[in-house]
Amino acid sequence: MTRVAVVGIGQRARLATHVAATEGARVVACADPDPAAADRAAQLFGPGVDFRSDYRDLPSEDLDAVILTTPDDCHTEPALWFLSAGVPVLVEKPLAITTEDCDRVLAAAMAAGTRLYVAHNLRHAPVVRAMKALIEEGRIGQVKSVWCRHFVGHGGDFYFKDWHAERSRTTGLLLQKGAHDLDVIHWLAGGYCRQVVALGDLMVYGANPRRRPGDPAAGAVLSDWRDDSIWPPAALGGLNPEVDVEDLSMLLGRLDNGVLVSYQQCHFTPDYWRNYTVIGDAGRLENFGDLDGAVVRVWNTGRSGYRADADLVVDIPAGADHGGADAALVAEFLRFARHGGPTETSPMAAREAVAAGVAATTSLRAGGRPTTVPAPAPEVVAYFGRGQT
Numbered sequence: 001m002t003r004v005a006v007v008g009i010g011q012r013a014r015l016a017t018h019v020a021a022t023e024g025a026r027v028v029a030c031a032d033p034d035p036a037a038a039d040r041a042a043q044l045f046g047p048g049v050d051f052r053s054d055y056r057d058l059p060s061e062d063l064d065a066v067i068l069t070t071p072d073d074c075h076t077e078p079a080l081w082f083l084s085a086g087v088p089v090l091v092e093k094p095l096a097i098t099t100e101d102c103d104r105v106l107a108a109a110m111a112a113g114t115r116l117y118v119a120h121n122l123r124h125a126p127v128v129r130a131m132k133a134l135i136e137e138g139r140i141g142q143v144k145s146v147w148c149r150h151f152v153g154h155g156g157d158f159y160f161k162d163w164h165a166e167r168s169r170t171t172g173l174l175l176q177k178g179a180h181d182l183d184v185i186h187w188l189a190g191g192y193c194r195q196v197v198a199l200g201d202l203m204v205y206g207a208n209p210r211r212r213p214g215d216p217a218a219g220a221v222l223s224d225w226r227d228d229s230i231w232p233p234a235a236l237g238g239l240n241p242e243v244d245v246e247d248l249s250m251l252l253g254r255l256d257n258g259v260l261v262s263y264q265q266c267h268f269t270p271d272y273w274r275n276y277t278v279i280g281d282a283g284r285l286e287n288f289g290d291l292d293g294a295v296v297r298v299w300n301t302g303r304s305g306y307r308a309d310a311d312l313v314v315d316i317p318a319g320a321d322h323g324g325a326d327a328a329l330v331a332e333f334l335r336f337a338r339h340g341g342p343t344e345t346s347p348m349a350a351r352e353a354v355a356a357g358v359a360a361t362t363s364l365r366a367g368g369r370p371t372t373v374p375a376p377a378p379e380v381v382a383y384f385g386r387g388q389t
Contacts, residue, residue, distance in 0.1 A: 002334055005029040005063050006045070007055045007078050008070030009037035012092050015119065016067045017044055018330035025334050029063070031055040060085035065337040067330075068092060072176060073169045076101040079116075083108045088115040088337035090330075094179035095350040097171045099358050099374060102351040106376070109347065110383045117333045117343065118350035120183045124325035124332070127287050127294045127316045128184055131276060134285055135188060139298050139312065141282025146189045146261045148181045149275045155247065155267025156236040157226040160205050162217050165240040174200065174249040174364065175357030178265055181274065183353040185263060188278055191255035192349075193356035193373045198364040200249035204268045209237040233268040251360045253373075283311075291325075293318035340387070348384040351376060 002025040006016045009032040019025050029050040030041040038051045052058055055078050058066075066082045067090045068075060076096050082089045083105070095118050096102045109116035122128050135143060152159070159177065163169040170176040186192050211217070217225060217240075230236050247267040254260055277286045283300030297310035316323075329345070336343050355373050363371040 001026060002064045002338060003028045003062060004065045004067060004334075005031065005058050006041070006067045006069060007031045007058075008068060008074065009034070009040045009044070010069065010071070012069040013040070013044060015069060015092070015326050015330065018327045019067075019334065021327060022331055022334045029058050031058055056081060060087050063087050065334065066090070067333075071163055071169060072097050073163075076105060079105045080108050083112050083114045083116060086112060086114050088117070090117045090119055090333045092119045093121075093183075093350060094175060094354050094357070095347070096354060097169070097175065099351070099355045102354050103376065103380070106347060106351060106380050106384070109388070110380060115337055115340065115388055116347045117336055118345055118347050119329055119333075120180065120345045120350055120353070121325040121329045122180050122184050123187060123344045124328040125291055125323045126319065126325075127290050127296065127323065128187075128276075130296050130314050130316055131278060131285060131287060132188060134296065134298060134314070135278060135280070139283060140278060140280030140285055140300055143189050143259055143278055143280050145259060145279045146185045147277040147279075148185055148261075148263045150177070150181055150263070150265045151269040151271050151273055151275075152177065152265060152267045153269050153272030154226055154228075156205055156208070156233050156239070159245075159267060160208075160236075160239050160243055160247070161225050162240055165243040165245055167244050170245060171358055172245045172249075172361040172364075173267065174198065174246065174251065174265060174361050175354060178249070178251075178263060178357050178360075179350075179353045181263055181265075182356050183349055184276065185261050186255070186349060186352060186356075188276065189255055189257070189259040189261060191257035191259055192352040193253040193261070193359070194256045194375070195370060195372055196251055196253040196356060196360045196363055197368055197370045198249060198251040198360040199368050200246040200364045202243070202246050203248045204233050205236070205239060205243060205247050208234065208239050210239040210241050210243065213241045215241075231270075246364065249360075249364060253356065253360070287316075289316070291319075291323040340389070342387055346384065347388075348376065348381060
């Protein structure tokens with residue numbers, strides 16, 4: 001049996017419920033400093049699950065894998081603890097909230113020879129995989145630019161009512177929320193950001209009513225405080241006592257392979273979805289809709305004026321839990337923890353998404369100053385490039 005522990009029983013702990021779908025795997029233990037988390041753990045994983053308030057009290061010698069779903073600023077130390085103990089670790093994205101901490105975790109995994117996996121589940125999302133396949137088939141020629149617009153329609157509810165609104169806990173939403181999209185941009189483009197420039201601001205939620213310090217949030221998970229009846233976003237109340245992250249951000253970047261990219265993120269749009277546009281030297285593709293069902297349209301047979309139709313249309317079915325990506329991600333992690341082998345996700349790519357987000361946030365807060373994204377150590381690149389062998 002593959003014995004799995006879950007550390008952090010908050011919003012993303014539900015990811016670990018997919019462990020039960022893998023034959024011979026079971027969540028046997030959980031850890032969270034919040035006493036109320038014991039009841040949540042029992043609801044998610046059964047009344048017999050072992051619960052500890054401190055992850056360091058979990059018996060590492062009796063565990064085969066750990067799924068780490070703590071808040072972002074609490075990823076690094078538990079990851080280092082279990083990697084050093086030789087327990088394969090899945091870290092929820094982002095890998096960390098600083099580039100330096102990402103590099104610490106990568107170095108620890110390499111030093112211990114312990115398998116590290118980062119939960120960039122969009123690499124398993126059907127709409128993203130369809131776009132990746134079309135690119136690899138050569139349907140648009142060689143990729144020259146990737147654009148992403150992320151309309152975060154529930155951003156006020158999901159990211160401004162708890163710790164996500166504090167830059168000390170996230171660095172900023174250009175990193176916290178953008179890590180998904182930056183990883184996808186890198187994956188579709190086949191390279192990593194090395195130079196970025198960004199602008200952004202707290203344009204809407206800066207003046208909204210906030211809870212008093214010490215007052216609890218509305219619930220344990222994001223859905224507990226979502227209220228779609230409140231409109232416009234300026235009417236939203238109950239925000240986190242501290243709000244010092246941007247609600248609108250825009251990034252431009254140059255990758256190490258010369259591809260140019262852009263990323264825009266807005267937390268006060270009426271709609272909630274991602275739109276990726278990939279432009280090659282022989283065509284263009286774009287998704288309409290994303291995780292709840294979509295189509296990918298390809299234009300690649302010649303020039304024209306505006307036309308809503310396309311030369312190729314790929315229908316993407318809807319699916320639960322990020323379009324079925326969460327289940328596929330957990331299954332891949334458990335296979336990797338047991339046997340190793342190649343994975344769709346990449347710890348090195350996860351580090352590069354954080355590094356790009358950190359550098360862009362630095363640029364943004366310096367008024368748009370061009371900023372270099374630091375490259376990782378060559379020996380780390382080589383180690384993870386070999387598949388952690």
